Amino acid sequence: MQIIINSSKIPDCYELKPKIFEDERGSFVKTFHEDVFKSYNLETHFPEEYYSVSFNNVLRGLHFQLPPQEHTKMVYCVEGEVLDVVVDLRLNSPTYGQFTTFDVSAKKANIIYISPGLAHGFYVKSDRAIMMYKVSTVYSPNEDTGILWNSLPIPWGSDNPIISQRDQSFISFNDFNSPFLYQPKN
Template identity: 65%
Template sequence: MDIKPTPIPGCYEIHPRIFTDQRGSFVKTFHQDIFRQHGLETHFAEEYYSHSRQNVLRGLHFQLPPQDHVKLVYCTAGEVLDAVVDLRLGSPTYGQFATFSLSAENAIALYMPKGLAHGFYAVSEQATMLYRVSTVYSPEHDAGIRWDSAGIPWPSAVPILSSRDQTFPTLADFASPFVFSAPLEPARV
């Protein structure tokens, strides 16, 4: 498992080993000791998945404090353009975004610290995303920013959106409660 930093501090791409044979493939998506060695969260309170058809955009979502959470996501079927936006006041990348190609084929996972908005766009005909989060879903802390307010170059200007995702405030209008805390330097393994 190779853990690579991204342009957003505390956000990492997790590149697992993919084992293949005549039956198909096998991928380890989480290893507690490796995560600990890199200073990453190892306690996840919930796990769920979404299945989306092509041109669906989900996001940009997060939970507000005190129910904010670390998130680990990966694509188990199809391909998505995944995106994060840094909402942490004082962060050197506050208000900036980063995008990633996640697919069943590349098996890359994305680790997000607290204080990032997250969303994705289904590039393939169908896409299944799995999420692990460090806190339990809390409807009263569930929030987001508008998908088109952070400058992310989504593949479509007219994606399929939920009515909820269309009503979020823009990044410019969002009063962030998140504060940046420099991540620990990962151990070199």
């Protein structure tokens, strides 16, 4: 697997850029290879995978799971384009409370690697977007939660997105008592 791994301003959050193989039939992208991920000390155990279909102006997030069911998440877009957002919720992190954004699209085939203690959300820029997710723990309703999408100055692209009642009911970042602690890697 040929892949470029770019660090983001948030420790343990990466943008992965796999090689896109194109010919007259279309394209082919390998999104995961266990040995390659191991060589970069990235998570390789993903017991659950799912996808979402969303329409233009839809915002999903900012989601995460609490301990003991926190997880590493990999997300990528197989149709359309989104503004992808990651927020650092880890106490003692040099970027605690900060966010970073990525333009994620099927055309670019980029993948966002999100470590535990980071919240994730996205805003759909195209007519429709299909997002794939790989997670290192399975869905746990008791630990699944989020922070309010507009409680940080994130440039979402819309002040009035289509958002679920659940996502609108999350507490603000300032009211969130984080159980996550940043642990630098050696």
